[in-house]
Amino acid sequence: MAKRRRDTIAQHYVYDPDTFEVLTQPGQTIPPAKVKRLQMLGLYEVAIGKPPVKLPIPSGFQPQAWGKKRKAIACVRLNRTKGRFLINGEPLENYFPTDKRRGIVLEPFRKLGLNPKDFTVEAYVTGAKREEGKKQPRAIAHALAGALSLLDDTWKLPLIRAGFRLQFDPPEGVRTDGDQFFS
Known part of the structure; x- marks a missing residue:
């Protein structure tokens, strides 16, 4: 019986952040093409069960x-x-x-x-x-x-x-100069 490498077996559900497509499910073997896609998205470690590195939010950060x-x-x-x-x-x-x-x-x-x-x-x-x-x-x-x-x-x-539209840039046609909005 061929041994499967532990790092190619998914431990968690992982979703594509853009399309919300399910990329992996627990216990599923991850094919090499999907491994590359997960690595590009930065989700490979999450899929195989390694805890993600949480970057600290810099003090004074105001989203x-x-x-x-x-x-x-x-x-x-x-x-x-x-x-x-x-x-x-x-x-x-x-x-x-x-x-x-x-x-x-x-x-x-x-x-x-x-x-x-x-x-x-x-x-x-x-x-x-x-x-x-x-x-x-x-x-x-x-x-x-x-x-x-x-x-x-x-x-x-x-x-x-929940139905919220997340928008990080000003809508088209909105001037952000002057004191109408933040500088």
């Missing part, structure tokens, strides 16, 4: 992401220090006085089981009127989900599955 819902465009900057939640310079409670709109904004935190009070959030949003509809809160929620996914890679997939 920034964008969100869009129809005409509302939001930019969120996140910091992992206990602080406050500001939207266009106003506290969240003042900017969105209703629980429903605040709930929409805080939905990414709920999906991940995080406490929003453990973060400092600065958000700027333009377009659409804040008094009408859910466009501004949804745009902020999409941007917040993107910023959270930059803090921890394991949060990316649950946020995408």
Whole structure:
């Protein structure tokens, strides 16, 4: 009986980060072509059961992401220090006085089981009127989900599955100069 090398037998499920295709399943022999693909994606060690190396987040790192819902465009900057939640310079409670709109904004935190009070959030949003509809809160929620996914890679997939669109560059046609958004 031919011995199989231990390092070619998958120990974990591994998904392609772009297409969400299942690349390996536990107990499955990994063919050489798939080994090369996993190595290119940086997932080979995960597939064979070696713990991935977690790079520390540099101090002062403030992930920034964008969100869009129809005409509302939001930019969120996140910091992992206990602080406050500001939207266009106003506290969240003042900017969105209703629980429903605040709930929409805080939905990414709920999906991940995080406490929003453990973060400092600065958000700027333009377009659409804040008094009408859910466009501004949804745009902020999409941007917040993107910023959270930059803090921890394991949060990316649950946020995408929850329906958040992660966008890290400004939407087409948005000028980022001046004081409209962050410098």
